[in-house]
Amino acid sequence: MSATLTTERLRLAVRDRQLVDALDLRIEPGQVWCVLGPNGAGKSTLLRTLAGLRDAEGGRVLLDGHDVAHWKPLELARRRGFLPQAVVDAFSLTVIEAVTAARHPRLPFWAWGDEDMGTVRAALSRFELDALAERDITTLSGGERQRVNIAALFAQDVDVMLLDEPLSSLDLHHQMKTLHELVLASRAGHAVVFTVHDINLAMQHATHAVLLDGHGGALAGPREAVVTPQNLTAAFHHPIRGITIDGEIFFRAARLTDTRP
Structure with a gap:
């Protein structure tokens, strides 16, 4: 099943500061959306609002035409997934256990079956985590832990994937690998939204x-x-x-010139 995520006149604010005013979006299956902007512009706030994890200050967020505020939590968890900037490990788990836990919205009686484990194994392989499957997540590097987080989102198998700075802590190879997998997910019918600081990676x-x-x-x-x-x-x-290089546009920030004598 595929899903369309839309906003109608969405307004976002933090305290007395307006971040977004009257934003209309239509995010469809097969699309990859990047969210860009300076620090504090509201990128994370926007993603959390799209995920239904905070109320908008105005307007609505709709998943397949229904306000996300009215979805039952379990049904919403089966349709959209959200990767926050930081995941706090409350207790020790192996990598495979952490990724398997992401399947819980689809379990009728908290009992994983062969289909679930196949999805989990595929997610581990997708992000080159097979060799780390039995490692304790508290022993991983920041980049390894982030790959586990992303693999868990893929294992959740949702229609709409919302990722807040998924490239943080990743080296260049795994940044490109993650973006490649997000593009493949969109081609398989998922809708993808992610925040990012690197404008050129977003454009690619x-x-x-x-x-x-x-x-x-x-x-x-x-x-x-x-x-x-x-x-x-x-x-x-x-x-x-x-x-423009070989027909592809790249962006470069102008250098700051020190004019002091």
């Missing part, structure tokens, strides 16, 4: 983009229309230039 892998400026402004649409030097410069308050 996303089909659509949301660009926040932290003052209520938000642009959303196909990546080529949203991620431009002019829009990036305005959102990040820093000159950003576009360079």
